[in-house]
Amino acid sequence: MAVLTKRTVVTIPRINILSIVFFACFYAYVWMVIEPYLIYYGFGIIVEYPEFSTGWGFFKGHLSHVSGLLEYVTGFLSHMFYYSWFGALTITAIAWLLSVGTVRLMRLSGTVKSNFIRYIPALFVLMMFNHYNNPLYTCLGILAGLWASILYEKISPKNIAGSIFIFIISLGVLYYIVGGGASIVFVLISGICVVLVEGKRLIGGSNLLVGTLMIFLFGIYLSPMSPTEAFFGMIGFEKSPEWSLELIPEICLYLFLPVLAAAVGLRDNLSSHKTGRADHKKSSSGKKSGSKKLRPVFQTAALAMAFFVTVFYSFDSRAKLKCRTIYLDRQEKWYGVMELISQLSSQNYNLFHNHFLNKALYFSGQLGDKMFFFPQQSESFLLSSKAGKGLKEFVGCHIFLRLGQVNLAEKKTHEIMENTGEHPQILKLLAQINIVKNQPETARMYLKALSKNLIYGGQGKDLLARLNEDPHQNTDPEVMHLRSIMLQTDSHFPDNMTEKLLLELFNDNTSNRMAFEYLMGHYLISGRLEKFANNISRLKDLNFNKIPVHYAEGILTYQSITGKKINMQGLIIPPEIIEEFKIFEEIHDDYKDKQTAAKALKARFGRCYYYYYTFYGTDIIP
């Protein structure tokens, strides 16, 4: 008589201490070191701006196209980077879900212990965010592909027709939600698992074939592009078509899970061919007991090492610095900008830092006194050349408005919007420009769009309410100031002619102090001392009650070279500056070799204009 025994397997969830520690460290690192709010501030400048807007219309727009829902969620979560703790939580949650998914994937093939492998996707995620990119779209897509595969394994019926039917439905739904990239992950993982793990070659093979064909046909049918363009576009590479090392973690993450599924499946197959699955498990468990005590120690050490190696080699400190500078500039924390930039090594210092620095110096009233404490380039004021397009335009439009070139600010802002999208800073700036131009109806349009922004929506509504109360904003001091310096005399030359643009502003309105200081700074940097000297008399008109240090140094340099006197309208150069200049000249005359002189004088005079002029600007005729 057959005895029927019923066995119930109860799985007690084990607390994986190592995993908790790993993800706690992961969270802390992302929150405290990467600081996701800095990624937010890099949107539109360093990385593409992820469009997101509240309201039904925006959501509806995303329902109408493939991967729209993934874009919508990516947009929402990306904007939430503004809150660092939440951004870190999002990134950690993605990494954790990838890790759990990896474990599940391995368990599908009977591999109970996943050990270190489970953390690899998390490390790839970390590497991507270490570059201050925004790989959320890719990460979420792969995550969806992975979990869809796991779900499919659980629900697929035994028979071929049912299995393929469920597969096609799942793929269709997944394709609509997340697009082609994640769908490929799903097709590969589920196909490989069915073939290699379950041994159902016909179903698995069919899934792989049908899935690939479906994605290919979707790509061709739904996209007006060529099949190749459509294929690469849908797996998310159309946005960064140029090859760079930063793409490696992304590609690795794409490949990792299908390769893992294949590796685990193949190992499983080979093992069961040799000894049978039970024996294999037995022997492997026997092996474990031998090194059981030491294993956690090794694991922890290996994991810690992998974590630190990943962090060390992939962290992009330059990108972080750039993002932080943008953040501080946006917050108008001028002293913060100066402090940050003063810590930079000369390799990391570039035109953008120079631009932000000069802006911070101007707004803290120190441009004429401290600008030569730092390396200077004449293009830095208006970013008139050399600069990278995105940052140049983004930053340029702000500075043009501040200077009073309101029309050119409007032009630049629209251009950046064409490339970037509805970035809240751009919407706010366009509203401000139109308020200054006394076009409240137009400003209202931009503020209404700003009101729908997840982060700046409240600010948009406040500004809109203020505009509704007082459409001309005649009581707002900033608006009134900008109107007072706004260019009134029309002209039409290109916006990359720094001197001409600044002169135009200053000639139009001689009380435009920013235009004056930038113009004088530009003359000093480019060594045009004659023009500099000609404008010194304007200091009095602009209510300078003392001569800025670098101006004084410039005057002394000019007088020393030309022997001409400058009318300073009663302003006096402090005697200590004159004394220092004399000492500089005396020491300088003692050296015949220019390089030796530069080295010798740098410690004492390296922050003086005449030092800059003598050793960096000697090829420029005054």
Next chain:
Amino acid sequence: MSRRSGYLIFFFILAVIAFCVWYGLHTFSSDPVTIEEYAQVSAPPKIKPDYSGIVIPPNIGPLNFVIHEPGTGYYVKAYSAEGTPLKVYSKTGRIEFSRRKWQKLLSVNPGKKLYIDIYVKSKGNGWVRHENIVNTIAEEPIDPYVAYRIINPLYNFTNNTAIHQYDLENNKESLIIKGKSFYSGCVNCHSFLNYDPETMLLGFRNIVYGMSTLFASNGRVKKLGIKFGHTSWHPSGKVAAYSIYRVKQFFHHARREVRDVVELDSALAYYLLDKQVAKTTPEFADKERLETQPVWSPDGKYLYFVSAPVLWENRKKLPPENFEKVQYDLMRISYDVETDTWGKLETFLSAEQTGKSILIPRFSPDGRFMLVSMCDYSCFALFQPSSDLYLIDMETGKYSDLEEANSNHSEAWHGFSSNSRWIVFSSKRPEGVFTRLYFSYIDKTGKSSKAFIMPQSDASFYESSYRIYNVPEFISGPVKISQKEFGRAIRSKDEVKVEIPFSTATPQAPGETLQLERE
């Protein structure tokens, strides 16, 4: 995870998606309310868009609007002599009519008045009834579709150009082709043969696939090995006249309108479809003049275009000297399509007579009127705040300002409906920056009605949209050619080789190609 819980999750995801789709398609219906007492206010209510005092086509989609009056409840009743009144209640002031009921109401009342009563409930004071809005439902329908180009406020970069079509009866927009699908290409200068959506010419240019013209006919698209500028089909469909030009944009540092455009050089040419050959003639390729914006008379016997003298020596300087004095004359030249022969060039209306630059001539299909825009100077009316629409009576040659349709802002890119009773045009009203599409009724004597903006399903659509609508063209139905078909043609290496027996229309500097650099 058990198989059962797997199923549950799967169906949950399906349910969420189904809900999202349902919610997306669903529009909320409004509850009827009864107002027993109300106070009467003699002032009309503030509504946006302004749909008051206008003449509307009997087949237009719902004119949805937002009431900008403070209140906690809004009730609107739209009615006419016949049919069931439409009633909408809203707590926010957004008034969106049922499309089906709206169409029914209009369809039974052509030639009659449409009344819109607006009640606003204010806190503590009960309901207030404003002076009602009275519109007229015209007897003549409007063409059911309009095709146009959408861009963002444009300066130097174009990443998002697209040609759309709008179903005017159902307030639905659909895409014909977008440049972003082709490496941020620019799509422009769409032109339909006799309002037929199946036969069109469309220009495109981008860095990967170059610059050419797409010729769509009977569902297929061919690429022509030549780029057309402003294009006009001969009514026979045998010839397309087009402009070739070197047009440049520059920027004003201290004017309300930042942008300005000047043609440094231009000329006309024409393409014979059956012979696949492009030609020109010295009459409209004069090196001392700038000829552009051609249009055929409805009988096909004349080609009209605008032309201005070149007022500068240096053709490379930007902006050139005297750019603010460039005014275009309206010219015409007779043509025999059977023999491909041109007659004598005539000045039909000169800038000297009007004191303004005459641009974008467009005929009413019955041949009675020509619509033009006139502005102080320039070839590009939309960047000129002075630009207004003028109607030329082709029988008398007299021209008049379309006062009812014009505004204080730029008006341009206009066109007639196939029955000659409706015009569509781009206007920068009300704020002077964003170009929108407006319609106006033109009666048999040439009198226009107050213009109204193209209606949208979303009543507040225009309050936060800064898309620019231009180059509208009425069409008799939807363009059914898919983006995929356009894409195939754009990517295709096969192109119709066009014989061009002239080097370029206007002599120019060596190595320089006359082409479209900006529209």
